[in-house]
Amino acid sequence: MSTIARYIAEAASEYLAGETHSTSLKTILAFHNVERANDRLRQLTGIRNFFPNSQAYADFQKVLSRSTRTMTGAREAEWGDFQTSPDLAARVCRHLSEMGVSPRVVIEPTYGAGHFILAALQEFSSIELAYGVEIQPKYEWHLKLALLRHALSQRPWSAEIELHRDDIFQHTFSSEVLRAESILIVGNPPWVTNAQLGMLNARNLPKKTNLKHLNGLDAITGKSNFDLGESILIRLLKTFSGRRGTLALLCKNSVIKNIVEALPQYAFPVSDTRSFTIDAKQAFGVSVDASLLTMELGTGSPTRVCRTFSLDQPERVLRTFGWANGKFVADIDKYRQTHTLDGRSPLIWRQGIKHDCTRIMEVEERPGLLMNGNGEPVEVEESWMYWLLKGSDLREFVVRRARKKVLITQRRIGDDTAHLRVDAPKLWRYLTQHSDLFERRKSSIYRRGPRFSIFGIGDYSFRPFKVAISGLHKQPRFSLVLPIDNRPVMLDDTCYFLGFDTYLDALFTASILNSPIVTSFLESIVFADAKRPYTKEALMRIDLLEAARRLPFDALCANWTRAGYEPQEPASDLDYAAYQHRLAERRTPEDERTQLRLNIPD
Numbered sequence: 001m002s003t004i005a006r007y008i009a010e011a012a013s014e015y016l017a018g019e020t021h022s023t024s025l026k027t028i029l030a031f032h033n034v035e036r037a038n039d040r041l042r043q044l045t046g047i048r049n050f051f052p053n054s055q056a057y058a059d060f061q062k063v064l065s066r067s068t069r070t071m072t073g074a075r076e077a078e079w080g081d082f083q084t085s086p087d088l089a090a091r092v093c094r095h096l097s098e099m100g101v102s103p104r105v106v107i108e109p110t111y112g113a114g115h116f117i118l119a120a121l122q123e124f125s126s127i128e129l130a131y132g133v134e135i136q137p138k139y140e141w142h143l144k145l146a147l148l149r150h151a152l153s154q155r156p157w158s159a160e161i162e163l164h165r166d167d168i169f170q171h172t173f174s175s176e177v178l179r180a181e182s183i184l185i186v187g188n189p190p191w192v193t194n195a196q197l198g199m200l201n202a203r204n205l206p207k208k209t210n211l212k213h214l215n216g217l218d219a220i221t222g223k224s225n226f227d228l229g230e231s232i233l234i235r236l237l238k239t240f241s242g243r244r245g246t247l248a249l250l251c252k253n254s255v256i257k258n259i260v261e262a263l264p265q266y267a268f269p270v271s272d273t274r275s276f277t278i279d280a281k282q283a284f285g286v287s288v289d290a291s292l293l294t295m296e297l298g299t300g301s302p303t304r305v306c307r308t309f310s311l312d313q314p315e316r317v318l319r320t321f322g323w324a325n326g327k328f329v330a331d332i333d334k335y336r337q338t339h340t341l342d343g344r345s346p347l348i349w350r351q352g353i354k355h356d357c358t359r360i361m362e363v364e365e366r367p368g369l370l371m372n373g374n375g376e377p378v379e380v381e382e383s384w385m386y387w388l389l390k391g392s393d394l395r396e397f398v399v400r401r402a403r404k405k406v407l408i409t410q411r412r413i414g415d416d417t418a419h420l421r422v423d424a425p426k427l428w429r430y431l432t433q434h435s436d437l438f439e440r441r442k443s444s445i446y447r448r449g450p451r452f453s454i455f456g457i458g459d460y461s462f463r464p465f466k467v468a469i470s471g472l473h474k475q476p477r478f479s480l481v482l483p484i485d486n487r488p489v490m491l492d493d494t495c496y497f498l499g500f501d502t503y504l505d506a507l508f509t510a511s512i513l514n515s516p517i518v519t520s521f522l523e524s525i526v527f528a529d530a531k532r533p534y535t536k537e538a539l540m541r542i543d544l545l546e547a548a549r550r551l552p553f554d555a556l557c558a559n560w561t562r563a564g565y566e567p568q569e570p571a572s573d574l575d576y577a578a579y580q581h582r583l584a585e586r587r588t589p590e591d592e593r594t595q596l597r598l599n600i601p602d
């Protein structure tokens with residue numbers, strides 16, 4: 001059986017197994033050439049060019065001549081291939097109809113099983129043309145036979161249907177569609193990233209460009225990874241945003257956020273951007289935050305904000321995010337109340353240590369020995385080990401204990417590690433015994449560096465006192481990290497921190513950052529449903545001096561009392577004033593290569 005015949009058989013087993021269609025099917029099979037068959041099927045279904053060639057028609061005849069009850073076919077699971085259920089597609093189209101959408105042309109850019117095309121044809125009697133693009137041939141036949149089943153059992157639609165088996169990134173839309181007005185672009189683009197598709201050697205990748213205009217380091221460390229749906233969305237907006245109509249696509253929330261953030265860059269003529277949250281776990285069986293994104297196209301007064309609703313309660317605005325005062329924020333109402341804190345941190349936030357070799361570099365203390373992640377005993381020089389905190393350890397205001405230790409092979413990024421052979425022979429021997437694991441590390445930041453090198457290390461890592469936050473937590477919580485065994489504590493790369501030489505400077509900073517006004521400000525600029533809500537970029541926006549000026553010393557003392565915390569050193573309002581004075585001197589850091597210290601001149 002040919003590949004096309006197999007796809008037809010799979011679709012036929014689902015859509016045409018009933019005996020009630022036998023007479024009509026016999027009529028179709030009786031045609032002696034593909035042209036007559038296509039004419040008849042166009043009358044029945046509205047599909048232009050049902051069979052692309054005579055071979056496809058011959059395969060169709062062979063398959064339909066058998067008993068469809070015996071046909072079976074297994075659908076392949078594709079990365080990001082979350083097919084929309086008929087119920088959800090119908091719900092979306094019904095919602096659009098209630099919004100006043102009445103399209104003449106419907107476009108589904110990656111139609112898959114075609115449930116959105118079917119739902120749109122059911123909901124909108126105004127449709128004259130349904131236009132679909134899909135790269136996977138199996139879905140072409142599922143949709144064609146679904147349309148045929150409908151035509152055989154119910155009154156046919158008056159709309160014409162044009163289906164293209166093509167890569168959406170290479171597809172040339174017909175002039176009929178490009179000139180159309182009152183369009184509706186609807187569907188569910190893939191929820192897969194370019195990195196995941198690259199691992200699968202997929203061919204339907206967009207042309208590689210620096211889509212987010214990242215610098216070299218950000219591109220290397222993973223920020224260049226983006227959702228395929230994001231690229232599809234941008235292409236659709238570039239092609240159709242000048243036409244009058246509506247765009248309505250199911251997307252991950254991260255994609256919607258990125259699109260709204262990019263609106264000023266592209267200057268698309270779109271307005272009334274909205275997102276309607278859905279339960280992706282229920283709809284697709286995946287734990288992803290997702291929504292229906294809608295935009296009005298071809299408007300004269302473009303907007304750069306997005307109102308968020310729930311699809312269950314589409315009349316109530318949950319929040320509005322987007323551009324305000326030239327800044328991109330997560331909650332415009334909250335931002336208006338706290339925007340004076342939006343500036344530049346006088347201190348430089350750092351990310352924790354990255355080594356990508358957890359089983360070897362991180363060890364646990366057991367009675368009388370150290371054990372690595374492989375369950376092997378570890379014997380190395382104590383001076384090259386430090387206690388390590390991970391993001392999950394940063395839950396209390398003060399952290400005094402850690403669960404693991406980490407091996408530190410460098411004091412700064414790029415330091416030569418060859419001296420360890422002499423200065424730390426036990427450590428060198430341990431590392432060389434596991435050198436194969438280090439060599440498997442994929443990131444280019446290691447390939448270009450010395451053996452056993454790490455990333456995210458510098459003088460700032462060895463400051464005795466730190467204030468740290470997990471980048472992965474949904475709510476902002478800053479922890480005061482104190483030395484353990486009279487040595488500084490390290491943090492892993494899920495964390496961000498500030499390093500200090502004095503306890504009081506760290507205490508004041510942690511107290512300010514945990515204040516309600518800073519919490520509210522962070523909630524206004526941070527998208528809590530992001531994979532890593534708290535980033536260096538977000539934290540660097542906190543004007544710590546402005547926050548300190550709005551938070552009197554008495555308020556700090558009251559917060560300590562409510563938390564049941566007794567500072568381990570006396571603190572006075574004079575100490576707090578001196579701290580603010582030092583912040584004022586550091587308000588505009590000139591060089592981010594050196595961690596600024598509040599009480600030590602550069």
